[in-house]
Amino acid sequence: MQDEVLIDAKGMQRYYNHYCALKAVDIRLKKGEVLGLLGPNGAGKSTTMQILTGNLAPSRGEIRIKGIDLLEQPQKAKQHIGYLPERPPLYRDMRVDEYLNYCAKLRAIPTREQKAALEKAKSHCGLTQVGRRLITNLSKGFQQRVGIAQAILHTPDIIILDEPTVGLDPIQIQEIRTLIQELGKNHSVILSTHILPEVQAVCDRVQIIHEGSTVFDDSLSQLEQGQSDSVLLCRFAQAIDTDKLNQLKHIEVVQVDNQARNCYQIQHQVGKNIVPAICQLAQQENWEIQALSPQRITLEQIFMNLIHGEKDMENLAVESV
């Protein structure tokens, strides 16, 4: 049952009055998958998540959570979802334990199991020490963890996290990411963010949303395999004659990356090793190579290319259905 589809949302559309925030977005989430929803501000990520969690009704479209129609049986479907909205929904005048206890009751966890569920969620999120403290006195990172604990309390199959690392310091970000990776082992996770390295760090699959439609949907590993070595970054001690480089076999374009530091971007055919040829040429011409590294295509580039509509990434873009 590894391929069981937990979320199957088709043609989700959402209008705010006359403004169309989502134009027919599809989301499919399989068991054990960590899906990153990516997009600039206002792309429709939060709207998508609100629809998936039943906080907003779609103007059109169908959403099935584990085969249960979210619109027809919202209460049954919501039982399978844990949701951390952009702002964690915390009652700041409560203690951590009281708050989680209340959440457990709202989620209708049987009284006998509540205590165990609470302890598990707390130890998972590193909250064991702060159970007696008032939420308002906790740091932002800990408040975020309480928000996550609330989302995983009832061990849902699907966890939906809306920008979980916003406003945290680098150490906290790292901790939350580790936590999300951990969660990904036993649950399916949808994560929205506009921070690209975050997606690279934790997600199996990326879906980029821009202006309300899906512009990219693929797995990260595939992306990296296919595209990782087509550009080499090369730094020399002195300025060089790019024409000579251009004449080498398999090399397509040589561009100056950084004039002052003598950095060059060498685009070459995928899968060809051009390093020996470059080294040979450098030796002949007496160029001193200071650094040579393959430039991995980053999500950043895909993102920029997709959003600014550049041609060379067209093969990557998946048309939205």
Add this chain to the structure above:
Amino acid sequence: MNSILTIANSEFQRLFRSPLAWSLLATVQFILAWLFLNNVEEYLLYIQPKLVGVDHAPGVTEVVVSSLYTSIGIIMLAIMPILTMRAFAEERMNGTLTLLLSAPISVSQIVLGKYCGLMAFIFLMIAMLSLMPFSLLLTTQLDIGMILSSILGLSLLLASFAAAGLFLSSLTKQPIIAAMSSFGLLLFLVILYLSGSSQSGNSSLFIYLSHFSHFLSFLQGIFDSSDFIYYLLFSLGFLILTIRKLDNDRLHGG
């Protein structure tokens, strides 16, 4: 049913987490105690001597207790908006409404839970205030039936205040706006009574529509089922409006 109790319980407890509930209880108790003492003193010194020998003279219950419950009703006009303003406006402002909306419970359960929590607090307040008239039992005889009828009337009156306040709180994100508009609405219903019973603009329709006219018969110890139904419909109507409003937010985006 369980979720309603869970929400009601948490609402009730959360009221006491902030100084708000404590200070409200203390202030209201203090002011009304002052009024009550004043009434008792006046009754003992001036009214009772005059009533000696009069047939069917009003007793202490009618003079002191009824006026106390009228005062409670009037003071609660100002207090109730403060209690109800937080209900949905504050949750929306802090983003905590999402917690309730993404939990596997229906909107009606959320609204009823909030309402029950609020009513629990109101009953507590009424119980504390009713200790004052009952304390007279130590020294004199009281018309218990009349007091109970007053308590019932007050409970119904405050239940209708609470339902209206809850609805107005569901309309906005700002608690203070919710409070102002609830106060405005409640005051308007009193004004309706005043203008209906004024000499120039005597209108039985206005009197009928107003809260207070229905409250007055309870104070006289009369249980009129039409008054009872008025409050029931009033409260139910606003609760249904609140549920509709929250459901609508999901469709149109709050």
